Amino acid sequence: MSDRLANDPIYRTDALIAEDIEKYLEVHQHKTMLRFITCGSVDDGKSTLIGRLLYDSKMIFEDQLAALEADSRRVGTQGQEIDFALLVDGLAAEREQGITIDVAYRFFATEKRKFIVADTPGHEQYTRNMVTGASTADLAVILIDARKGVLVQTRRHSYLAHLIGIRNIVLAVNKMDLVDYDQGVFDAIVKDYAEFAKSIGIDNFVAMPISGFRGDNITTRSANTPWYGGPTLMEHLETVEVDATADTAKPFRMAVQWVNRPNLDFRGFSGLISTGTIRPGDAVRVLPSGRTSTVTRIVTLNGDLDEAAAGQSVTLCFADEIDCSRGDVIAIADDPVQAADQFEATIVWMDENELLPGRPYWLKIGTQTVTATVQQPKYQVNVNTLEHLAAKTLDLNAIGVANLSTDRSIPFEPYAQNRDLGGFILIDKMTNATVAAGMIHFSLRRADNVHWQATDVTREHHAQVKNQKPAVLWLTGLSGAGKSTIANLVEKKLARMNRHTFLLDGDNVRHGLNKDLGFTDADRVENIRRVGEVAKLMTDAGLIVITAFISPFRAERDMVRQMMQPGEFLEVHIDTPLAEAEKRDVKGLYRKARAGDLKNFTGIDSPYEPPQDPEIHIDTTSMTAEDAAEEIVRRLIP
Known part of the structure; x- marks a missing residue:
């Protein structure tokens, strides 16, 4: 830098700003990320809670705040200048009805961690949207209106969150200000929820009394609940352990998104690494064909890597010209994924038209789309009693277990081991509407035992x-x-x-x-x-x-x-x-x-x-x- 520019006050100001921005980005780049959802029944205060978190974490710009205050006055917020729910309920229909319809994603950060929060609908009709929001979450905040206690939708969302694999659960008993911060009310709700949670396999959860409307125990401890000695919601979100290394420690798996061939001199296979790590020289196997080769290069936009791990998007080059295309899965050679065409799975039906056993649907799993048919359900789950009920079909929001078959063998892993290769959606072939989400339990033995017998007379x-x-x-x-x-x-x-x-x-x-x-x-x-x-x-x-x-x-x-x-x-x-x-x-x-x-x-x-x-x-x-x-x-x- 020249002496003249170094002494220029305008230049020095711009340089300092740039330096501050660079430091800010550097700090945030190395923060851990927590993805969480808020769920529960209608009007339990989910949107208000998220709005409060955004407000208290200083993630609202001045023009947004001014617009929010104006909107709050227009809708007539009860004795409060700001209606925090309006920060999240962006759809006009939601503002008019006072409910959340779509899944609203918001980003915010504190000094300790970055967050992506999904505000999921509470209305039973939009349970499918809740499943969408929960599919990538690490933690679920289950809200309960202190006046109403545990409701059917509370149980359904808890069951779905656990089913989808969320193991960090926060039970937020909201609107404590409307029950005069009564500890007895809080304890009774926690006891009721604990009995249900245990029955579905939720062994641990963190319960806290809050008021999103008043801000009690959201970012600061409330003097209104002296009997509560646990963390605030923000303290828990900032410190809860999320095992970021769990996927890296698993065997290597990558679903191929596309074959990268810009010219005759280069052929690679691009995708997002689901689990594990990979290095040049590692032996890999392509499923379902089972063909093997060795990784020669790991290519990225910023150059070749010596190692890549879960969560990174890369292009792999092989030593051999083997058949590999979109939908195939590249796995470590000595510990590959399975491939089958018949499975048992849990299915969450999300369409107003009921499941028709035997009807062909599109099944999308990983990066592959195939035709699948679902057999008559083995049973449907009653989310209140957890009874297994006889069922010939599944209707809107029903959860059941059924066998399904695909028109070809597909690579997979049980959902409990790998969300990416064990979770799927079903799509109606006529309307292209997503009608169900599912989680594979295991392949059926007959899928391995029954083979096509070739005959000589064609x-x-x-x-x-x-x-x-x-x-x-x-x-x-x-x-x-x-x-x-x-x-x-x-x-x-x-x-x-x-x-x-x-x-x-x-x-x-x-x-x-x-x-x-x-x-x-x-x-x-x-x-x-x-x-x-x-x-x-x-x-x-x-x-x-x-x-x-x-x-x-x-x-x-x-x-x-x-x-x-x-x-x-x-x-x-x-x-x-x-x-x-x-x-x-x-x-x-x-x-x-x-x-x-x-x-x-x-x-x-x-x-x-x-x-x-x-x-x-x-x-x-x-x-x-x-x-x-x-x-x-x-x-x-x-």
Whole structure:
């Protein structure tokens, strides 16, 4: 620096500011990070508590404070200048209703630690948002309104927090100012909660009496609770031990996010290290293929590393050109992860539409997305009594245990060992909505014991012998549309052409293969799944399969399509208006449904989802059954 600049007061001021900023960033860079959530029932004071923490930790700018004071006056805060909840309840709907809907994340820091806090919804309808917030948390603050005590949602959130793996629990008995700081009230609530906590496996928790509204025991000890000798909430958050080295001490695992190949001279595999450490020269194994190689480089934006550990994003280069792609898991060679296609898992259902066992969903685990089906739950958990209740399905906010299977073998670890490789979400294929979160317990033994048996006579040979191309003509439509009549005519025409066929009729299969199924949505899904599997076997035998099923749901028709070889599934919409189908009512089913004697009848009290882009569309109002059959055969065999 020149003497002139060194003596310039403006330059010296800027330099000092820059130096202070650098020191500040250096100090904060080496602080530990605590992620925590606040949860509990509606109006227990979660948002107010977080607002108080932000305010007391001096994390509010002057313009924010001014806006907050103005908002507080506008909403009419009770005798207080600032409504701290408004710092967090950012959505207009939340401010109007006085509840938290979304998960609000906030960052703040003290001299000792950095924090990311998630304010999760208390309303039962938004339990799914609470699961989202808890999935990355190290600690949970369970709030209880001192006037109300332990509620159902308190138990549900505690159960979920423990289920997801949070082991640091704070029981914050809030609004003590509204019960005159009565120690008896506090002790009774703690005793009640302790009994429940023990029953779900929570051995330790820290209980404290607080008032987010008044600030009691939030950042400073309150004179209103002389009988309480524990830490303030902030003291506990700053000092609670979070084992940052636990993931590093575990075996190395990294899910591949993408294959990094900018040119022909470089090929690496990028991802976030989930657990363990890795060094150049370490032997690794890629799952599910099981192929092995050696790490030659650990590449980052700032240069190569001699070692990388859990929490770092890196690109690994191998000594060998082995097959490795997005969704695969790179593990240490002598202690790899497992790979399987059938599992037992806990499922938290988060959609207003119930789980349909047998329906295919997208399952996202790690960096991989596969198709999965869930079987009928083994049981549902009553969060109040912890009873295991019999259940055929799961509805909104239900927690159950079920087996599930994927369409291919996937690498995984039990959730208790690895959140990243044991936790998953289920996504509805039609709406792309996330419908459930789950935690894998273990793979099923039959996943290891059952293998595909190769045969020498191929499906191509079966088709060649029959001198035809296998196909599935899937006739779908309302009851009374004419599916069975048209299907029968189609088979007769194909038989006269010396084609090898088989007709699967909806009524007929319910006399044998599917006689155990009813007509609930879940049973309808299983009905179509079984028929689809049978149709697949028949196409493997070289047959032309004709089916006549209402098959009301698009998801199940698409499921069957995915079972078949490309081009072998032809969806045929036998399109008949409901009024016309009901007018025909050959079997008297519509009359029974209208009278309430036949439940879950498609078109009346159960939906029908017409095909959006069928291969063949038959309008029965403009053509006869004979003409319809002729058209279908013509489209099948030009």
